[in-house]
Amino acid sequence: MIVGIVSSWITNIILLILFATILELILPNSSTHRYVKLVVGLMLLVAMLQPVLSIFQEDPEELLKQMDSWGGDSYETEMNINELEKTDIESESLAYISEQVAVQLRGKAQTVLINEFEKEITDLTVSFLSLHEQDDLDNLDSIEVIISDASLQRNETDPPEEEIHIEPIVIETNTTPGSQEENTEGNSLMRSRLSELWEVPEEVIFIREEGGGTSE
Known part of the structure; x- marks a missing residue:
């Protein structure tokens, strides 16, 4: 409506100047x-x-409705843009906080796991429910811990020595029920120890052997 009035107005002025x-x-x-x-x-x-003059010819109520509608659309668009920007900022903040908390938790538990369980944390991921301002773990969603044998990690980092010929060893791939129970029990004790160490519920801690399944 407003654009049509302005276009007609400019056209009339140009035609009169030409005339x-x-x-x-x-x-x-x-x-x-x-x-x-x-x-x-x-x-x-x-x-x-x-x-x-055309303003006085229009119905005042209709003109006010058009102005309110135009203003409302602009306000809604601005609110949507602000909401998207807020969501992006929150996502970036959550990612940064998760990374910092993961570093702290890993540093607190690494030595304990090596000494007590002969396990080493190779990766740790922290997920939060929402952005929080306080320095606490109330908004924790989950802590995923990936572990491996500490002795294996140390062997991989040792410098290579002279080549030694070793006869091939055949290992049975079938895991006995006893070993599975032992592994589950060990992970359960580990979860309990990490829960005590980090002061978080056991339900949010998920332990997974490197290359294996998850222990809940």
Whole structure:
């Protein structure tokens, strides 16, 4: 509506200017030339005032509704943009906080697991429910801990020595029920120890052997 009024207004002004220019070129220099300029000037003035006059011709209630609708759409768009920006900031903040907390938890538990369970944390991921401002673990969703044998990690980091020929050893791939129970019991004790060490519920701690399954 507003765009149509402005376009019509500019078009009328341009046409009047062209009309006045053509008349000025056609008419000879005479006394009527001055009156023609006066009439064209008045017409141009009326054309310039046309948007103001058209406002009084419109229904005031309808005009107010259109203005409210336009303002409401702009406000809603601005709110959506602000909400998206807020979501992006929260996501980045959560990722940063999760990383920092993971570093702290890993540093607190690494030595304990090596000494008591001969296990080493190879990766640790912390997930939060929402962004929190306090330095606590109330919003914890889960802590996923990936572990491996500490002796294996140390052997992988040792410098290579002279080559020694070792006969191939055949290992049975079938795991006995006793070993599975022992592994489950060990992970359960480990979860209990980590829960005590980190002061978080056991339910949020998930332990997974590197290359293996998850222990809940």
